[in-house]
Amino acid sequence: MTKLQREILSVVKDSNDHLTADEVYQKVKKTMPTVALGSVYRNLNQFARDSLIRRVVRPQGPDIYESNMAPHNHLVCVHCLRMKDFEINGLEDYIRDHSSSPIISVNLTVNSICPKCEAALNKKNNKH
Template sequence: MEAKRPKRMTKQRKIILEELRKLTSHPTADELYEIVRARLPRVSLGTVYRNLEVLSEQGDILKLESAGSQKRFDGNPEPHYHIRCVQCGRVGDVEHDGEVVLPSMEHFHCEGFTIHSQSLEFYGLCADCQEKLEAREAVGL
């Protein structure tokens, strides 16, 4: 099987990557599209989607997928943990003291599957959703 060659870094792809790497919010493609339009007013949403897929396939960014949620993108492709708010879907990085250690895939087996990748995600409430919950509880709702 022939290895895929990296795709050329087009001007649009470069700007999308630059804008994503400025963020820590792990935006959806739609959110990033709105940001990129400030620099590329004529860019289409489809172009942003396609380039995010290419950048993800090449390992330049991370694509964060969770069942029932929109894909989000992370400009930091290094292994690290994420936390997702169970209320609003916001995603953030988990601070970790020391080296990030993911379990070795060679120790896991699943009948009928070949494991290609892994991720570890934490779930909780973001500060905004926690504040709203506490406000509702304070008024007895």
């Protein structure tokens, strides 16, 4: 593994969050200023294929990368697109029980509003 690859991987692993390729790029750039966004993309996708990190494809916005490899679902804020892990016990079994075709995996994204955006909206509404 190259120094750049180690750096990219540790940014994702250390953050414990859901990062876009651009956010990873901004963080890597702090220690390796000459890094190109394209190589960050390429390496992130390679790590995801190698199951070192997880890539979540989102219809609402850019893909995100995270280190939590355990199967889990997400709450996504419809305003800022921030993602949060969301566990629903028994959900996968429930879906399996109700499906006539075999289930490969369950990746559920629930649209929500995060506390930050909710507070901002409330503030805005109170002004008018």
